[in-house]
Amino acid sequence: MFSVIYSDEFLDHKTGSYHPERPERLLAIVNTLKETAFAAKLIWRSPTPVSENTPVMQFLLKAHSPAYINKVQKIAATGGGYLDGDTPVSPRSYDVALLAVSAWLDGIDAVLSAANPAFVLSRPPGHHAEADAGMGFCLFSNAAIAAFYALEQPGVNRVAILDWDVHHGNGTQAIVELHPQIAYCSLHQYPCYPGTGRAIEKGFHNNVLNLPVPPGSDIGVYQPLLEKKVVPFLTEFQPDLLIVSAGYDGNADDPLASINLKPNDYGLFTEACLGITRKILFGLEGGYEFDSLSQSVVATIERCLV
Secondary structure, eight states, rough: OEEEEEOGGGGSOOOOOOSSSSSSHHHHHHHHHHSSSSSSEEEEOOOOOOGTTHHHHHHHHHHHHHHHHHHHHHHHHHHOOEETTEEEEEEHHHHHHHHHHHHHHHHHHHHHEEEESSEEOOHHHHHHHHOBBBBBBSOOOOHHHHHHHHHSSSOOEEEEEEEEESSSOOOHHHTTTTTTTTTEEEEEEOOTTTTTOTTOOOTTTSOOOEEEEEETHHHHHHHHHIIIIIIHHHHHOOSSSEEEEETTTTTTTTTTTOOOOTTTTHHHHHHHHHHTOOEEEEEEEOSHHHHHHHHHHHHHHHHOOO
């Protein structure tokens, strides 16, 4: 059995009909998963309500400044607005973003209790959100917050984050690179938004591995990097748990980048992760072409069920 953490409330973060990061992304994934051959093996879990999940604010404050958190809350409370040109906040966005954090924390609990992978289907995404600023469709840094939470759980001394979204997770890296118990590895198109993630960046404890790839790259470029760079780096770190910032905008059909992956390629990514540990939390980041996005999530979960 495989846990999927999801709530219809994630649809209440309204970004506008033409925004790439819109509620229909989740609906496409949910509908596709419910029609798969392995649908009976999925356990659909609702995230713990924020009012009942005390650690949400505690760990949110480990990643973000009180001033920034208050800013997001105020924009939502006064009818909505923008954090930057790409990142809208609607009246319910603050509450939904907190629920997303709760879902990622629940995901950590699910992975640790079962010693098996789980997937958080939430939005808004998080890997571009920095300590004091939201950007790139992201409000709160879900993966970083989940990593801090995981480190407080029994038996967890080291957490690794693998970010395979096509864009570099500038927010995640900036928040976690000071922490020797957290490793961050990113495969991303370069040059591309947000312009960060150079290979020379190693973190403050040699705990960062950035692997920029040129536009037009396909699995022929990615696979050697997985085998010769990603897996050795993560294996040497010996994580007690792996968090995957699972963005699927590296697909050839995706409108926001220029990488030529196919949905089944994410099955190969997943297989590489499972070779390191089965304690993996996958959390949704990008992916904006609905069919390739949905099929990529299917490929990810399918490999976990083998």
